[in-house]
Amino acid sequence: MNNCLLKKLVAECIGTFVLVFVACGVAVVTRADTVATSLAFGLVIVAMAYSIGSISGCHINPAVSLAMAIRKEISWKEFGLYVLAQTVGALIGALLLGIVLKNVYDNVDAKMFSSLGANQIQNAIKEVEGNALSGYTYKNNAMSYVSAFLVEVVLTCVFVMAILGVTDKKHHDGKHAGIVIGLALVLVHLLGLSFTGTSVNPARSFGPALFQAFGGEKQALKEIWIFILAPMAGGALATVLYTLLAGKKGDACNCACENNSCKEESNVSVEEVKEVETEAKVVENTDSDSKAE
Numbered sequence: 001m002n003n004c005l006l007k008k009l010v011a012e013c014i015g016t017f018v019l020v021f022v023a024c025g026v027a028v029v030t031r032a033d034t035v036a037t038s039l040a041f042g043l044v045i046v047a048m049a050y051s052i053g054s055i056s057g058c059h060i061n062p063a064v065s066l067a068m069a070i071r072k073e074i075s076w077k078e079f080g081l082y083v084l085a086q087t088v089g090a091l092i093g094a095l096l097l098g099i100v101l102k103n104v105y106d107n108v109d110a111k112m113f114s115s116l117g118a119n120q121i122q123n124a125i126k127e128v129e130g131n132a133l134s135g136y137t138y139k140n141n142a143m144s145y146v147s148a149f150l151v152e153v154v155l156t157c158v159f160v161m162a163i164l165g166v167t168d169k170k171h172h173d174g175k176h177a178g179i180v181i182g183l184a185l186v187l188v189h190l191l192g193l194s195f196t197g198t199s200v201n202p203a204r205s206f207g208p209a210l211f212q213a214f215g216g217e218k219q220a221l222k223e224i225w226i227f228i229l230a231p232m233a234g235g236a237l238a239t240v241l242y243t244l245l246a247g248k249k250g251d252a253c254n255c256a257c258e259n260n261s262c263k264e265e266s267n268v269s270v271e272e273v274k275e276v277e278t279e280a281k282v283v284e285n286t287d288s289d290s291k292a293e
Contacts (some may be wrong), residue, residue: 005078008056012082013089015060017047020207021091024117027197028101032117034193041198044185049178057167058178061201062086063235067160068238072247084202092209098211105215113215118208119197119227120220121148148196148223149230155188156200156234157241164242199227200234 019041049058057073059065069079098113105112125147126138162184166177185200188244193240199205205227209220260274 004147005081009081009085011052011056011058012060012085013092015052015056015058015103016086016203017088017093017096018048019044019201020059020090020117020204021097024093024208025097025100025206027117027183028097028115029104029268032197034190036277037193038186038189042182042184044182045185046178046182049181056082056170060089060203061087061230061231063156063201063204064160064163066232067235067239071164071243072235073249086203087206090203091210092207094207096212097208098215111215112133112286113211114217115215116208116212117197118212118220119199119205120209120218120223121145121226122193122195125151125196145226146241148226151192151195152226152230153237154201154232155192155198155233157238159184159200160235160238161242164238165246168246170246196227201230202231205231 023037023044027037030036045060048060052058057068059068059082065074065079065082065086068074069076075084094116097116102112103116105114109203121140121144123138126144127141128136128138130136147199163177163181166180167174188200189198192200205220206224209224209227212218213221
């Protein structure tokens, strides 16, 4: 492993660690307040994009790395190593978060690691039983799993498409990519929190779910397959859709490039016309001088 690749892996590990520790931490201490949690995840992405983006690309998400591998921005070997580094970062982030929150658990008489902001199916898409008098109970049925899976696929697709578009070097230099990507993550969280807690990131889901299981809360780990498979499917779908619309990497045959080419051709044509007119005037002046003599 060369030194450059090692630096990339360390950067991915650090970025994913910060995402889990800070953003999931905000979710826990604010009891998953929609605005606060959404902003926390988005702002972490902005901060990390401008911190490690120039080193590793700041994927900090296996679904994003998958999209980049399909687009041939990274090799499949790098993809596997990126996912490993991201998973390690998420595990370290969840572990440290659980340690920091120890007094919080003690104050509410809860087990350590019992709440780390892991993803799981929320009541909004569960089957409801009971009534107002006896109370309501929520349980998963087949439709709950289908709904959760579809939500994660769609939200990840939206998020990854935004990333692919804003980082595509064919169209712009991507100076504002971090801000756009951060806002895109805020957007998908605003909707997804009520359905799945919003994963769109297998590593971010796996770290907290694993340690919550050690704390006695195993439901998130039982549902982890949704938050691994659905985001990866959403990332792949986004790549296919973006490639169909914008073309393959290095492919100049797309709408944006064609428009730019048209402009360039138009500019060349105008310049050529001006040169011809200038030459014509010179010839006319020369003929006039000859006649005068």
